[in-house]
Amino acid sequence: MGGTAIKGGALDASGCILAQRDTATCVDSGVQPIVDQIAIMVKSIVDVLEIDESRIVGLGVGLPGLVDYSDGRVINCANLPGWENVQVAKRIAEKTGVRVLMENDANNAALAEARLGAGNGEASMVMLTLGTGVGGGIVLNGALWRGADGTAGELGHSIVHPGGRRCACGQAGCLEVYASASATARTVVESIEAGAASTLAERVRAGQPIGAADVVDAAKAGDEVARAAWDATCKYLAIAAINLQHGLNPQSIVLGGGMSAAGDFLLDNIKHQCAEIMSHRLGRRPDLRLATLGNRAGFIGAALTALDA
Amino acid sequence: MGGTAIKGGALDASGCILAQRDTATCVDSGVQPIVDQIAIMVKSIVDVLEIDESRIVGLGVGLPGLVDYSDGRVINCANLPGWENVQVAKRIAEKTGVRVLMENDANNAALAEARLGAGNGEASMVMLTLGTGVGGGIVLNGALWRGADGTAGELGHSIVHPGGRRCACGQAGCLEVYASASATARTVVESIEAGAASTLAERVRAGQPIGAADVVDAAKAGDEVARAAWDATCKYLAIAAINLQHGLNPQSIVLGGGMSAAGDFLLDNIKHQCAEIMSHRLGRRPDLRLATLGNRAGFIGAALTALDA
Numbered sequence: 001m002g003g004t005a006i007k008g009g010a011l012d013a014s015g016c017i018l019a020q021r022d023t024a025t026c027v028d029s030g031v032q033p034i035v036d037q038i039a040i041m042v043k044s045i046v047d048v049l050e051i052d053e054s055r056i057v058g059l060g061v062g063l064p065g066l067v068d069y070s071d072g073r074v075i076n077c078a079n080l081p082g083w084e085n086v087q088v089a090k091r092i093a094e095k096t097g098v099r100v101l102m103e104n105d106a107n108n109a110a111l112a113e114a115r116l117g118a119g120n121g122e123a124s125m126v127m128l129t130l131g132t133g134v135g136g137g138i139v140l141n142g143a144l145w146r147g148a149d150g151t152a153g154e155l156g157h158s159i160v161h162p163g164g165r166r167c168a169c170g171q172a173g174c175l176e177v178y179a180s181a182s183a184t185a186r187t188v189v190e191s192i193e194a195g196a197a198s199t200l201a202e203r204v205r206a207g208q209p210i211g212a213a214d215v216v217d218a219a220k221a222g223d224e225v226a227r228a229a230w231d232a233t234c235k236y237l238a239i240a241a242i243n244l245q246h247g248l249n250p251q252s253i254v255l256g257g258g259m260s261a262a263g264d265f266l267l268d269n270i271k272h273q274c275a276e277i278m279s280h281r282l283g284r285r286p287d288l289r290l291a292t293l294g295n296r297a298g299f300i301g302a303a304l305t306a307l308d309a
Numbered sequence: 310m311g312g313t314a315i316k317g318g319a320l321d322a323s324g325c326i327l328a329q330r331d332t333a334t335c336v337d338s339g340v341q342p343i344v345d346q347i348a349i350m351v352k353s354i355v356d357v358l359e360i361d362e363s364r365i366v367g368l369g370v371g372l373p374g375l376v377d378y379s380d381g382r383v384i385n386c387a388n389l390p391g392w393e394n395v396q397v398a399k400r401i402a403e404k405t406g407v408r409v410l411m412e413n414d415a416n417n418a419a420l421a422e423a424r425l426g427a428g429n430g431e432a433s434m435v436m437l438t439l440g441t442g443v444g445g446g447i448v449l450n451g452a453l454w455r456g457a458d459g460t461a462g463e464l465g466h467s468i469v470h471p472g473g474r475r476c477a478c479g480q481a482g483c484l485e486v487y488a489s490a491s492a493t494a495r496t497v498v499e500s501i502e503a504g505a506a507s508t509l510a511e512r513v514r515a516g517q518p519i520g521a522a523d524v525v526d527a528a529k530a531g532d533e534v535a536r537a538a539w540d541a542t543c544k545y546l547a548i549a550a551i552n553l554q555h556g557l558n559p560q561s562i563v564l565g566g567g568m569s570a571a572g573d574f575l576l577d578n579i580k581h582q583c584a585e586i587m588s589h590r591l592g593r594r595p596d597l598r599l600a601t602l603g604n605r606a607g608f609i610g611a612a613l614t615a616l617d618a
Contacts, residue, residue, distance in 0.1 A: 066590070066591060066592060075592070076590055122457075123457070124456065124457055136556070138556070138557070140449065140454070141450075145449070145557070146558070147433065147557055147558020147559065148431075148432070148433055148558050148559060148560040149558055149592055149593060150558070151554075151555075151558045151591065151592035151593075152555075152556065152557055152558035153556070153558075154555040154556070154591055154592070155555065155556055157555045157588065157591055158552045158555060158556060159469075159548045159551060159552055159586070160468075160471065161471065162469065162470065162544070162545075162548055167588075169588035169590055169591055170588040170589065170590060171551075171586065171587065171588045172586070235471070236471075239468045239471055242468060242480075243467045243468055243552075244556075245460075246460070246461075246463040246464065246466045246467060247445070247447070247461065247462070247463070247464055247467060247553075247556070248447070248454070248456055248461055248557075249455070249456020249457050249458055249459070249460045249461035249462075250456065250457060251457040277468070277480065277481070278480065279466065279476070279478035279479040279480045280479065281375070281385055281478055281479060282375060282460065282463055282466055282478055283375060283384070283458055283460035283463070284458060284460075
């Protein structure tokens with residue numbers, strides 16, 4: 001669930017999707033209407049599958065916020081105003097009669113990619129989700145690593161540029177403000193506002209929004225401002241990958257989220273910069289891969305989280 | 310074992326030290342003389358304990374280099390020239406008749422502090438060893454996290470200042486070149502060479518070496534150049550701690566190595582800067598602690614590594 005839509009479905013134990021639903025989020029009226037929406041969705045799916053509710057192992061719920069998995073509490077969520085220290089799992093469970101497992105959506109996506117996607121079932125994988133922000137998830141020994149308080153995997157808030165751009169989280173220099181889709185667009189806008197010539201300048205000056213896909217298209221077409229911004233984004237992602245490689249040494253590092261649609265244009269650039277920046281004396285380079293489950297990853301991962309519990 | 314000395318001993322299953330030996334490392338003659346030194350040390354300890362060799366569970370060996378734990382191979386070691394891709398464990402095992410477990414010494418120290426020291430037996434702990442370099446070790450679910458290739462925990466080579474000072478490893482901007490004992494002294498030397506007034510200036514201009522302890526003393530006595538250098542070191546350690554907290558969310562982060570002798574003067578500064586720099590919306594602050602096992606940590610940890618195997 002996010003600030004825009006709630007996507008739900010039923011999966012069997014092998015991760016196969018049996019039924020799917022989605023609905024626009026009732027975002028402005030607090031927690032209860034959303035709990036009700038989820039309960040209606042669960043009922044609708046159970047009805048269409050014609051199964052007994054007792055066969056439901058659990059209900060995994062993911063959202064883009066800080067979650068305490070142990071008690072199903074949402075600590076905070078930037079996209080859902082008012083969701084602070086709310087016992088969401090408990091409320092959904094009361095309404096649906098099903099056990100509810102809450103998790104951060106980037107964690108869920110990482111679990112899905114590790115088991116059924118780019119991670120290929122290997123024991124250890126780290127995933128970075130590149131969208132409006134940068135999400136992260138860590139899978140070790142085949143399971144999500146949640147940390148002592150359930151807040152592990154917030155890799156988008158690794159400080160990669162001390163004293164740099166201010167992040168919405170309050171810190172300066174987070175990976176998220178240098179390597180997300182919106183950060184990439186911002187780098188181009190700042191260059192244009194500083195007077196650089198770019199094919200995107202007219203749109204920026206007209207106040208039209210640009211996105212990472214526009215930057216990719218312009219960079220591919222030879223626009224130097226777009227190319228420099230893309231290189232800067234990929235440099236910070238290379239540094240993040242190098243730091244993960246030295247720290248956790250996972251089998252693979254998987255890149256997902258909207259910006260990973262850039263495909264090899266993203267992957268090859270990061271790999272090239274890893275080779276330039278990383279020491280050759282400290283072990284192998286990160287095995288960087290593109291995610292394969294697309295926007296189903298968070299959804300499948302929520303089910304896996306419920307299954308694991 | 311290191312470039313200066315080999316310290317060895319026998320420990321029982323509870324981590325109690327039964328006997329100890331040390332000797333200067335035969336560093337200039339390649340691998341075999343050191344293997345022989347270790348074999349002699351093992352024999353000497355077995356003799357003094359008057360135990361049967363069959364009661365030795367294993368021989369843990371730690372050294373300050375990149376080690377592949379799985380096959381006991383030393384990949385490289387800056388302090389031991391020529392130790393590159395050497396099957397050290399196999400050679401020591403052949404000579405002693407005992408099973409040998411090789412590990413990076415910072416990893417061993419982390420395991421010891423986690424189980425018997427500052428980590429207090431808690432499930433997850435990260436240790437930073439602050440000396441000439443910065444070593445790291447990660448303990449998760451009570452065991453060392455070695456990663457896919459055994460190279461995990463090289464936290465001193467996290468890039469915290471992209472494009473910054475060159476590290477001996479070949480990278481630019483490693484934590485090690487901003488937050489080790491030698492980096493701290495270097496920061497003072499650079500300030501003095503740039504013309505800043507300091508009580509340490511005379512010694513630096515006379516070409517006398519200064520160390521982190523001198524910087525600490527001068528900072529405590531009110532020297533502003535020393536104070537600024539100390540603050541800079543602690544700032545980078547705060548950033549490292551914040552990034553570990555967001556990424557791994559361990560129960561505690563332990564600071565060891567020679568520079569941790571500065572005690573609360575180190576710990577309080579880092580905690581203060583963590584509070585200033587870290588987002589309050591992304592979970593609790595790191596639980597930073599000083600190591601308690603001193604220079605026995607690596608030694609005890611080598612035994613624990615053998616015991617675990």
